[in-house]
Amino acid sequence: MAVRSAAAPPTPWSKTLAEPQIDPTAFVHSFSNIIGDVRIGAEVLVAPGTSIRADEGSPFYIGAGSNVQDGVIIHGLEQGRVTGDDGQAYSVWIGEDSSITHGVLVHGPAYVGKNCFIGFRSTIFNARVNDGCIVMMHCLIQDVEIPAGRYVASGSVITTQQQADRLPPVSTEDVAFAQHVVGINDALRAGYRCAANIECIAPLKQGMSMGNGSNGYGGRTRLAPQVVAQVQQWLSQGYRIGTEHADERRFKTSSWRSCSPIAATHLPEVIQALEACLQEHEGEYVRLLGIDPKAKRRVGEQVIQRPGDRLTAAPSHAFTASASSASPASATPGSPKTQVTNSSLAPDLTQQVRQWLGQGYRIGAEVADPRRFKTSSWVSASLPASRNEYEVVAAIEALLSESKGDYVRLIAIDPTAKKRVSEQIIQRPQGSPTPTTTRTTTFAASATGSGANPAVGTMGQQVRQWLIQGYRIGAEVADPRRFKTSSWLSVSLPSSSHEGEITAAIENLLRESPGDYVRLIAIDPKSKRRVSEQIIQRPQGATPPTPAPASSPTVNPTATAPASGLDGAVVAKVRQLLAQGYRVGAEHADTRRFKTGSWLGCALPASQREGEVLSALASVLRDYQGEYVRLLGIDPKAKRRVLEHIIQKP
Secondary structure (H helix, E strand, O other): OOOOEEOOOOEOOEOOOOOOEEOOOOEEOOOOEEEEOEEEOOOOEEOOOOEEEEOOOOOEEEOOOOEEOOOOEEEEOOOOOEEOOOOOEEOEEEOOOOEEOOOOEEEEEEEEOOOOEEOOOOEEEEEEEOOOOEEOOOOEEEOOEEOOOEEEOOOOEEOOHHHHHOOOEOOHHHHHHHHHHHHHHHHHHHHHHHHOOHHHHHHHOOOOOOOOOOOOOOOOOOOOHHHHHHHHHHHHOOOEEEEEEEOHHHHHOOOOEEOOOOOOOOHHHHHHHHHHHHHHOOOOEEEEEEEEOOOOEEEEEEEEEOOOOOOOOOOOEEOOOOOOOOOHHHOOOOOOOOOOOOOOOOHHHHHHHHHHHHOOOEEEEEEEOHHHHHOOOOEEEOOOOOOOHHHHHHHHHHHHHHOOOOEEEEEEEEOOOOEEEEEEEEEOOOOOOOOOOOOOOOOOHHHHOOOOOHHHHHHHHHHHHHHHOOOEEEEEEEOHHHHHOOOOEEEOOOOOOOHHHHHHHHHHHHHHOOOOEEEEEEEEOOOOEEEEEEEEEOOOOOOOOOOOOOOOOOOOOOOOOOOOOOOHHHHHHHHHHHHOOOEEEEEEEOHHHHHHOOOEEEOOOOOOOHHHHHHHHHHHHHHOOOOEEEEEEEEOOOOEEEEEEEEEOO
16 A cells, blocks of 8 residues: 655755655555654554644654554744753654554654653643553643652643642553554554555455465466456455456546446456456457445546457556556565556656646646636536546547647545645646646735845745635735835735636736735635735835844844844744744834834734744834834633733834
8 A cells, every 4th residue: 555655845944855654564545644754663554634743944854653543733943952861862762662542643853752642632832741651531731840750630630740740640550552543553554564565365255266466466468467456455355356348438538337236246257247348349448447445435446448459458447445566476565566557648747647636636627828827717628527537637638639729737635525635737738748746936026126025036035824724815006105104905815726827817917006005815715814914026216124123122132143134033023922822013213103103014924834924023123214113922711811912223
């Protein structure tokens, strides 16, 4: 079973493209996501539906013999670190023989020691849980260190060190329970690995003759070895075998017809029925089906004949239960899927289609001529509602051939949530079909020339980051008079999640507004509120101001300033507020308003991410040079201010 893992994406804080390191004896289910520098030890079980993302904070470590169960989320802040048992710095450390049970959130910086049990839907954040601790269900552990061997009852909220120190010790029964859970999951790990190996699982099924041939079938057959191996695996798992056929016209519309049912469950009889089906429908497409008789659903599809072929097999493309197209002797967990051959599509695009299908998404497509593209008026195109990679790739090739003068984009659709999860333009009118995973756009000269904000050159990256986070992009403009009174005017941008369309619209806006201030807005569509603002253009001659030195607050004076250029003391104050769970705000006032105490609010993102807050705060200082600016700390629960501190004076 292939493991879904990926390198960490390139970001301002990490450009190493670190990849997961998974011990060969571990079992990581293909329905889990492992991203970045994640180090998984021996005999670890990672169950379906987990998300382990070392794309911000990293690295992560999961010790030998531990289990990470369904629905667990492990993530980390960029700057927080804990010290692992090896003396190195980690964003998240999970020791040996620990159980991270269903629905747990472990958010770094976090340390979980050896032989620990973290119960259902509990949260560990900015905390250290030492060896042998038992944390029961629905607990919150934050900003504390739990001493070794302590018991945390269900529903507990441990946010002060005094609470942590008063926790009772674990009992003998608790220790036995934790060890029992580890043992159960170790047996599951071994079972999953066996289930993915034909040679391991076949002896458990009765009435199955594996034969002595090189393809696992002792008789003579004209079927390709990988087809026989696929049939053999499905039968060993208790599935039924079916077939469907389609001529070229029906194949294009994915209108398959069922062949005669195959009621046999013994390999020789099934092979004989398959050969008869192929011979009967020679000159047509024929695909093999794996069918779960209990759930009454398909578990895999594989095209085994195309027009012009004679009993030749296509690559294997199956759902959750399908195997690699290798022979049984070489089929091992995690072996790569067979590539689609004889395709004119670029390998990156074929890989993208394979990845989406592997994640259970449906593939759709849309086209637009240049006029419709400018207005984002895409027209849906017909692709087969299939999970077979070969069929989808063939349909995409046909669509590109028919739409040479148009834009074409692929869409990944989540059939359960009935929503789009990704879009990618794969063809533009000028030039041959070229898959473009990400489109990096630098804005027009009017935006980057003299008097423009130096940050504009990196706005393509900022737009991409906001879109990845699920935000919508908006824009506002203001002439110098309106800018002074903070009276911005909204500008229409396409309500799209595609980076290319957004950046094209922003370029047009910058060209049309050379004498105005322009700012971009990130909008959370769920809460319908702004989360970030950034000025990307100022009028000609308006040089980017440099924030005045802030007055010295009574916090860590040795803190180093980040790339935002803020004073180290201000950075330390912001970090302290965020660590205490407060929101950060800002206000500004000219000299006249300052004398009367009439401050005006500044828009800062309602975020707990230090990088976003510091970036927005630096923008405020640049925008209001020559005015007073003060930093606010706000308690979101009590809805009151806990800090007011002037960080800039005229």
